[in-house]
Structures are given as structure tokens and as C-alpha cells.
Amino acid sequence: MKLLTLNFLTCAVKSCKSSSDSFPLHPKDAELASDDVEVNPELLVNLLPRLDWKALKTTSTELGFPQLPDSPPTVEELQADEKLLRDLHSLLMETNLMEGKLVCGVCGHEYAVREGIPNFLLPSHLV
Amino acid sequence: MSRPEDTLLADVHYDDVEARKYTTSSRIQNIQASMTRRALELLDLKTPSLILDVGCGSGLSGEILSDIPPEEGGPHVWIGMDISPSMLDVALQRDVEGDLFLADIGQGVPFRAGTFDAAISISAIQWLCNAESSETSPQQRLARFFGGLYQSLKRGGRAVCQFYPKNDVQKQMITSAAVKAGFGAGMLEDDPDTKNVKVYLVLTAGQSAVANTRSGDITGVVENMEGVDVVDNRRTGKSSGKGEIKKGSKQWIIKKKEQMERKGKVVKSTSKYTGRKRRIAF
Numbered sequence: 514m515k516l517l518t519l520n521f522l523t524c525a526v527k528s529c530k531s532s533s534d535s536f537p538l539h540p541k542d543a544e545l546a547s548d549d550v551e552v553n554p555e556l557l558v559n560l561l562p563r564l565d566w567k568a569l570k571t572t573s574t575e576l577g578f579p580q581l582p583d584s585p586p587t588v589e590e591l592q593a594d595e596k597l598l599r600d601l602h603s604l605l606m607e608t609n610l611m612e613g614k615l616v617c618g619v620c621g622h623e624y625a626v627r628e629g630i631p632n633f634l635l636p637s638h639l640v
Numbered sequence: 641m642s643r644p645e646d647t648l649l650a651d652v653h654y655d656d657v658e659a660r661k662y663t664t665s666s667r668i669q670n671i672q673a674s675m676t677r678r679a680l681e682l683l684d685l686k687t688p689s690l691i692l693d694v695g696c697g698s699g700l701s702g703e704i705l706s707d708i709p710p711e712e713g714g715p716h717v718w719i720g721m722d723i724s725p726s727m728l729d730v731a732l733q734r735d736v737e738g739d740l741f742l743a744d745i746g747q748g749v750p751f752r753a754g755t756f757d758a759a760i761s762i763s764a765i766q767w768l769c770n771a772e773s774s775e776t777s778p779q780q781r782l783a784r785f786f787g788g789l790y791q792s793l794k795r796g797g798r799a800v801c802q803f804y805p806k807n808d809v810q811k812q813m814i815t816s817a818a819v820k821a822g823f824g825a826g827m828l829e830d831d832p833d834t835k836n837v838k839v840y841l842v843l844t845a846g847q848s849a850v851a852n853t854r855s856g857d858i859t860g861v862v863e864n865m866e867g868v869d870v871v872d873n874r875r876t877g878k879s880s881g882k883g884e885i886k887k888g889s890k891q892w893i894i895k896k897k898e899q900m901e902r903k904g905k906v907v908k909s910t911s912k913y914t915g916r917k918r919r920i921a922f
Contacts, residue, residue: 514739514740515739517717518719518739521719521751521752521755522750522751522752523750523751523752524750525743525747525748525750527748536752550737553688553715553717555687555688555710556687556688556689556690556715556716556717559687559688559689559690559757560690563690563754563755563794565752606717628732629732629739629740630728630732630740630741630742631741631742632742632743633721633741633742633743633744633747633750634723634742634743634744634747635744635747637775637776640747640748640776640784
């Protein structure tokens with residue numbers, strides 16, 4: 514599961530939907546892997562305004578990456594700076610969470626991640 | 641041939657053997673591929689987008705999404721949800737590029753608001769019409785799914801769902817659930833009235849901020865296509881009047897007599913003379 518996806522994923526439990534703390538989910542016992550993906554600059558430009566930068570900072574720090582800058586790069590900066598684009602691409606698209614758990618900040622529910630696939634099946638009393 | 645949806649649950653039917661058979665069958669691969677391409681045509685995506693694949697299975701449609709060349713607006717990044725672990729396992733073996741989730745779409749779509757540019761679903765949502773257990777009903781599952789989908793799509797985002805309705809009742813159930821969730825909905829049928837009919841549910845999530853003429857809306861895209869029924873409940877229609885029985889007419893009199901009889905009063909029996917105009921004596 515790419516780090517990009519983690520920036521959009523929330524807790525599936527019904528009662529957590531109204532709370533803003535159910536996003537982002539916190540990785541626990543995370544095992545990461547790196548993939549080789551072709552850079553898609555148009556896609557990154559498309560997604561940039563939708564990324565929650567604060568959440569991305571939190572997640573990357575939790576996973577042990579160096580601290581990200583406080584404010585996101587603008588579209589112009591991204592298009593101008595090749596290295597910035599590569600770094601962002603590498604962080605979002607090439608970093609994969611393979612094993613571990615994702616914990617919700619509100620209800621504490623833990624979603625297991627196995628072989629890169631998180632298990633989001635909920636028992637009926639939580640739906 | 642009976643439908644698999646009638647006999648088993650989705651995750652039970654698609655076990656390891658069935659998953660392998662499904663994915664390796666060239667006939668199925670071809671059908672799924674053509675339906676995916678058709679759905680992409682309807683989505684009309686101009687730039688590489690983040691797409692949700694509902695019921696992604698072994699990634700047959702996802703592979704096509706990842707392989708769309710830049711001239712056609714690709715390649716797209718997709719996130720897939722499926723309830724069958726065996727199908728997802730096959731997807732892993734095929735090394736698909738999209739992210740996979742083991743999830744039940746009838747429980748909702750766990751992404752934050754406005755995440756996806758578009759959503760695609762091939763041969764999946766008819767599985768929602770079954771009551772999995774006594775705790776949820778098909779209506780609840782459909783409502784939860786469409787509600788979650790609406791919220792997780794960006795405003796103006798589109799979703800195309802190809803599915804196999806068992807009958808008109810199912811078609812109605814699915815369409816009305818989508819409209820209730822706030823979508824503008826339309827139904828497209830390819831090869832209607834044949835055995836190979838393919839039904840596509842085409843949805844738009846709200847109005848986009850940048851609406852270029854009318855084609856910001858899905859009704860604009862399908863305007864030129866044949867065989868499209870647009871169901872648009874976003875316009876409020878005139879509601880029908882009180883009732884159809886005119887006061888003073890014979891039906892009204894008979895209705896009143898039935899009411900009185902139910903109350904226990906003595907009522908004269910109905911005959912051909914009931915409510916007939918009397919001859920004015922004076």
C-alpha cells in the first residue's frame with residue numbers, strides 16, 4: 514500500500530466518521546518496502562492540492578522519515594524543481610507499507626496489513 | 641445457468657479455485673477488458689487521475705487503468721476494494737500496480753471527502769443486492785455504499801458501474817439508492833434486449849466548480865450516445881394532487897360507504913342506483 518493511499522485513508526467505523534482525528538491512521542509495527550515506479554509528473558500536479566500535507570508530515574515522521582517542510586510545495590515549484598518532484602514521487606508512490614497495523618486515533622481499532630493489503634472488513638457491530 | 645449471487649456470498653464463491661479459473665479464462669478477460677474500456681470512455685478522463693476500483697477482484701480492470709497511454713489521458717493510479725481474499729491473492733501474484741484493500745463495499749468507502757477523481761466498477765455492485773445476514777438489508781448496504789462513494793468522490797467526479805441486474809426490480813433498487821445518495825444518475829444499456837446486454841450505471845457527484853457548458857455533468861457526456869436513459873431526480877418535479885377520486889362521484893360514495901361499514905355503522909348495500917342522479921321531483 515503506497516504512502517499516497519495512507520494520506521487519503523480514514524477509519525471505516527461509522528462513529529468515527531464525524532471526528533477529524535480518525536484521519537490519518539497511525540502505522541504501528543510497520544515494515545516498508547521500496548518499489549520502482551515511473552514518475553508521472555502530471556498525476557502529482559493533479560493530486561498536489563488534494564494532499565493533506567499536515568497528515569503527510571505526521572505519517573512520514575511516524576514511519577521514521579526525515580521531517581518534511583511545514584508547508585507544501587506549490588505547483589510551480591514542483592514543476593520547476595526536478596529533484597523535489599522526484600523526492601515527492603519517491604515518498605508517495607515508491608514507499609510501500611507491506612506489513613503492520615493501522616490504528617485509528619479515535620476508536621483505537623487496528624487494521625492489519627498483510628502483504629501490502631489492509632484488512633478493512635469490520636464486524637457488523639462497528640459498521 | 642444460475643447466477644452466483646443467488647447461491648453464495650461473494651467472498652465464499654470466489655475461493656482459490658474459482659479465482660484462478662476466473663482470472664485465467666480468456667473469455668472472461670476479454671469481456672472484462674471491453675467493459676472496462678467502455679466504462680473509461682464514459683468517464684472521459686483527460687489527465688492521469690486517482691480512480692477507485694470497486695470490486696477490483698484480481699485486478700483485470702485495474703491493469704487496463706494502469707496501462708492507458710498518455711495520449712488517452714493516462715496512466716492512472718487506482719485503489720481497489722474487494723471482499724474476496726482469494727481474488728486479491730491472484731491480483732498480488734499478477735503484480736498489479738494499484739493498491740488493494742480487503743473490504744466490504746456494503747460497509748462504506750473509508751476515504752476522506754473528495755479523494756477520487758473517478759470511480760469504476762465492473763460486474764460488482766449486483767452483489768450488494770443480497771442480504772448477507774439478518775443484520776443488514778440490501779437497501780442498507782446499497783445506501784451505505786452509495787453514500788460513501790458520493791462523499792469520497794471529488795465534486796463533479798464521475799462513477800461508472802457496469803453490473804448484472806437480475807431483473808428490473810434490482811435495476812430500480814440500485815438506481816434509486818444512487819439518486820438518494822445525491823448522485824445524478826443515468827443508465828446506459830449496450831445491446832439491449834439481447835442475451836449479452838450490458839448495463840452501465842453512470843453517476844455524477846454534484847456539480848464541479850468549473851463547469852464547461854453542460855458537459856460538466858454526466859448528462860452532457862451521454863447526450864450524444866444512443867440507448868441512454870437519464871434518470872435525473874435532482875430536478876424537483878410537480879408532485880401529484882391529493883388523490884384521484886373526485887368528491888361526490890360514485891367511487892367516492894362507495895369508498896365512504898366502506899369506511900362507515902368498517903366503523904360498524906349500518907350501511908345500505910351498493911347497487912346500480914348508487915350515486916345516480918335523481919329525478920328532481922319539484
